[in-house]
Amino acid sequence: MPATIPVGKWQYTTVVVRDYRQVVCNFARFFGIDRWEVIRVDGKYLTNATFEGKPAQHRWISVFGHNGQLGIELIQPVDGPSGYQAMLDSVGEGMYGVAASVCEPAQFETLKGELAAQGIGIRQSGTFFDAVDYYQLDTRDALSNVIVEVHCPRRADWQSHIKPDEVLHMDLAHLGPQFLPTQKMLHIGVVCKDRNRTKANLQKLFGMQRWIEFQIESGVTMEETTYYGQPCYHAYDNHVGRLGEMCFELITPRSDKCVYDEFLKERGEGMHHTFPTICSKEEFTAALPQLEKHGMPVIQGGRIGDLMEYYYIDTRRYLPGITTEVVIPLRPDWLELFFPNPGDASILMGD
Secondary structure, X not given: OOOOOOOOOOOEEEEEOOOHHHHHHHHHHHHOOOEEEEEEEOOOOEEEEEEOOEEOOOEEEEEEEEOOOOEEEEEEEEEOOOHHHHHHHHOOOEEEEXXXXXXXXXXXXXXXXXXXXXXXXXXEEEEEOOOEEEEEEOOOOOOOOOEEEEEEEOOOOHHHHXXXXXXXXXXXXXXXXXXXXXOOOOEEEEEOOOHHHHHHHHXXXXXXXXXXXEEEEEXXXXXXXXXXXXXXXXXXXXXXXXXXXXEEEEEEEOOOOOHHHHHHHHHXXXXXXXXEEEOOHHHHHHHHHHHHHOOOOEEEEEEEOOOEEEEEEOOOOOOXXXXXXXXXXXXXXXXXXXOOOHHHHHHHHOO
């Protein structure tokens, strides 16, 4: 199946926040990002603005950081109707969407018709610096509240025309040691009411055909499962799919007393966690006191045989609305034993 929406480099994951000044240092320290570009998006930089099919007047502050492996864009709405403000008003701070698509304008005109036939409209759009048009596709229903952003350059050198109002240079040593090693964004975890439906839509919209599947159940495929520090039974099913750098884990819970069921009840479907860290047991044990000191305890965990442990760190206050997954290999050949097919391992780890 050919891809409908082109996917290239995973440029960034967008996170909506109330006040970027209160949290940008947290993101800098956690992900090891020392340079952040601040753009105050308003009528000076933004033209042709629309929201839900109508001309719009809105402002926000964009704060973008990249460490060479992963990118984060913090968005602070200022005023006017926007998808960002709507998220704050409905579920609060957290992950909003992803940007991994650059498309020629003529190609996108064709795609718009194809997407409309599939029930995918444009929720928000505009032109930045007269250099690039952006379109936020209304993929909320199709992709469990994940918004997909597409960029259509108006000129070949469009990126050089986007000039920040301010650059924040972070002294990471002054902020404190990184809590855990962060690699690339291995995946974003999305909690779904029906993971199979979301998977089918990702296949249809992106041509995302590389998948692995897990059925997790305490006492069957996983041991020593905990929830907020207490032993518990939980069951959930997931798909992990990858297309190039972009990777999603789609999770549907089959039991309560797990972070996924909690998320569904509190916020509905959506982007639940990042997975940027694979580390040793020694590194994790050493990091726990500092994580807990900064209000980031373990809220869920489990072990798969003698292969690996996984934990969810409650980073929802430190990184607003975001939970963080950590995987701890228990033996050097864990990946080969867990995934006898090397192609399956590359879905989890990337190529």
